[in-house]
Every structure is written in C-alpha cells, then in structure tokens.
Amino acid sequence: MSSNQIQSLSGFRDFFPEELSSRRHIFSAWRRVCERYGFSEYDGPPLEPLELYTRKSGDGIVGQLYEFEDKGGRPVALRPEMTPTFARMIALRAAALPKPIRWFSIPQLFRYERPQRGRLREHFQLNMDIVGETNFLADAEIIAAGIDALRELGLNKSHIRVRVSDRRLMVSLLDAIGVAGASHHAVFNTLDRLDKRPRDEIAKELQGIVSDQEVAGRILELTERSISQLQDEFADHESVVKAADDLVGVLGCLEKSGLEGYAEFDASLVRGLAYYTGTVFEIWEREGQLRAICGGGRYDDLLQALGGVDLPAVGFGMGDVVLSELLKEHQLMPAEVGCVDDYIVCVSEEERATALKVAHSLRDSGRRVTQDLQSRKVSRQLKAANQAGAERAIILGAEELSRGMVLVKDLESGEEQEVPLDSLTDRKG
RNA sequence: GUGGGCGUAGCUCAGCUGGUUAGAGCGCCGGAUUGUGGUUCCGGAGGUCGCGGGUUCGACUCCCGUCGCUCACCCCA
Secondary structure, eight states: OOTTSOOOOTTOOOOOHHHHHHHHHHHHHHHHHHHHTTOEEOOOOSEEETHHHHHHHOSTTGGGSOEEEOTTSOEEEEOSOSHHHHHHHHHHHTTTSOSSEEEEEOOEEEOOSOOBTTBOSEEEEEEEEEESOOSHHHHHHHHHHHHHHHHTTTOOTTTEEEEEEEHHHHHHHHHHTTOOGGGHHHHHHHHTTTTTSOHHHHHHHHHHHHOOHHHHHHHHHHTTOOHHHHHHHTTTOHHHHHHHHHHHHHHHHHHHHTOTTTEEEOTTOOOSOTTOOSEEEEEEETTOSOOOSEEEEEOTTHHHHHHSOOOOEEEEEEEHHHHHHHHHHTTOSOOOOOOOSEEEEESSGGGHHHHHHHHHHHHHTTOOEEEOSSOOOHHHHHHHHHHTTOSEEEEEOHHHHTTTEEEEEETTTOOEEEEEHHHHHOOOO
C-alpha cells in the first residue's frame, strides 16, 4: 500500500464483496432463526447520549467508548452495546406491548480498545431478548435460540458447547459457606479468570478477598461440583435448592427440545457483568482457543435501572467476529455466489441494439444480466462471462439474427442451442 | 494503557553473513490468422522493499525513531 493512501481506522473493517457475502450469510441465518422463534426485529440509533451508558454501567466502560461532543456541545457516544437502547425502547412501549416481548436486533457496535484476535473496534452482534417473563422456560428458550442461531450455520455439538450457571445459585452457595455478601462481586471477578490463570494464583486471590484459607478452598471446590453433587451437599439450604431446581429445569428443557449434548452446568462460569441476576450462559468453541461466541443471561433489574420499567428479562449477544473465524476454520463459510445469470455477447457492434433489448427484457423478467461494454472479441467476452459466474451466455451474431435466432450457450456444459430471439424479448408491458 | 512478533508487487512469499537494472507463484490486462470461455503457450502492466534519520564507498539487508499490522495482557458489551 502506498504511504500517501488513507487507510481505514484500526479495528474497522472494509467489507469487500466476498466479506459482505459472508456477513450476509451469517445475518440471514440469524434472521431465519429469530423469525422461527417468533421474534420481531428492531433497531435504534448508532449514536446515543453519553449518559445512556455512563448512568448505570459505571465508569469502567467509559474508557472504552467512542465518545465526543457533537456540534451542539452534547456529549454523545457510538453504542458499545444494545441493551441500554433496548431498555429505553422497551420502556417507551412496555405498557402497551403484550408480554412476553420477544425482540431481536443485529446492531453494529463500537468499542475503543486495542484490537486483537476476535475483537475489533467495531462488530455486529445478534441480540435476542425476552422481556416480561420470569419462568425458566424463557431462559431455556433463549439458550435454545442461541444454539440454533449457530446450528443454522452448520455448527453442532461437535463444534460448540454451552456453559450454563446461575447467579442466584452461586450467590446462595457463597452465602451457605459463609462468604459475606459484600465480597461476592470480587469473588466472581476472580473466578471469571479461572481459565486463564494458574489455579494457585486464583486461590491466593480468593484468600485475599475472603481472608480465610479454608473458605477460599471451598469456593474453588464449588466450581468443580456437578449440579447433583451440589443438590445433595446443600439439601438443607432452601435458596440453593430452589436455584438448583431452576437450573435443572433449564437444562431439562433443552434436552426435551432435542438439543441434548450441547449444554452443561459449569459452576466456574460467572461472566464479568454485574447486572446478571439469574441464569448466565456462554457458548464456546468446544476445543479452540477462541473466546466465547455468545454470552447472555437473565437480568431482572436492569430494565428498571435503565429504562424505569420494572420488567424481568433474559437475553444474549452473539458477535460476528469470532463466529466468522470459527465458520472459516470449519469450512462452513460458503463461497461467494455468482451475481450474474446471463451474459450478453455481441459478435460485433451491429448487434448492440438487439443486445440492449434482450438484456432489458431478461432483467424485467428477473434474470441478472450483464453485457460486454467495450466490444471486445468474442473469446474475451466469454471469458468475462465465465469469470462473472454466469449460467449462460446469450450470443448475438449476424448470421443467427438474420434468421431471427440467437445462440444460448450453457457455460457449465458448454452446450449451445439456437432459440428464437422473440422468446427472449416477448413480454408484457 | 503494557509487552512480544512482523512490515518487499493486488495476494502468498523469496532475496545467502550489506554489493550495484529487486524476483517467483497466483491474480489482473493483452496476444496465439479473421464468431466461442473455464486447460495450455507467449507477452505486458504493477513495487520511492511502511515512513524518517543514522552507520557505510555502498542499505531491502545493520542501528535508532516513528507509523501500521498482529498476538497476548488489562478489560470485557
């Protein structure tokens, strides 16, 4: 690249036709699945008042925002996530909408952070949310939809797995073993790093938080328990039992749906986000170094905090960057489809008028048609037709036209057939 | 914000411990006797070797800086 050329900003992508084709492949699969689940698509502004993000998300996020003052001096930010916008929109209509509300969106989101594998400064993210339903059936439905959004793209349980846990369960477990409520958040943040830090380092950190070696050890042990082990071990703790029952219910729903073998309980899953109140889940590549493809959970208090409407909600976000890499890795990204059906070949400029007429008639009938624009020799035109991926070449030559015929060549088989010119140009209107 | 790796044609790369007109494959454009592509053969265009400075008789090659890309950390929607 020459040095005087202006390049795109770091972390932002150009979508050449090939990449846009991949993007459309993903988006259309997502939309098909959302519609099958009875979700309605919405969208909001990509630029929002800065306050929408600072008010409840805390200051942590502000450093990673694309934020500036607009010409009217208003602090604004490119949306880093969809949930605040979603919350506002839900709040505006909540009273009128039948519950539960099932909405989805595929916003482009922005984050000012150092780009790295699977994370850019801009990405598209499928958001699916169910609002107004506390029953765990909603949680199960959301997880199932997330799985299906990936199955629709050719991934299955051999590629992906869903880690599921529950904030209420983990909170009541911490209570049960005597960890003070004030420490819960710090404990979660530490456990969140379990898969990238040595275990003894995590143990030390936990000791620092709870200042008790034995309790720290018990926390670590909890992360390895199965759900039934926890149910047995804490059978006399009502809140643990209740939370475990719901979790078992969610996992059971997935099995009953036919999505067995995807999801498993994982007590080490916390997710950094503070606003989750119940089920949390992440979808990961089964044996890869890639980060989570999808993450979500239940957030029953957030709509109240952000939008002022007290409604429970459960949802997830699924980004396109990691997913694209995964699909390419497994050769699940289809080749770019041809964008031309018919290529009009003129043997000489004498046939141009006929070519224009044929091209337009075919286009009116819905065919995708291209013609050569510079009267190149026939061999070049056929080569161009081939490169364009055309299904057939319509060859217009003086000899055939004098008999009212044209040559239609099948570019796949190479076979040629004479057909009457009228059969290509006759149409209504 | 911190640290590692890397910057040579559109793409993937070669270029030995510094030596004079910087190469290949693919792609692109064109030609192979007048109306037939996807194979083949031939030819062509295209690079201030990221940028700036330094060392040297001489730098794509060494040193410094800078910008960019990339991977990881921090953080995580």
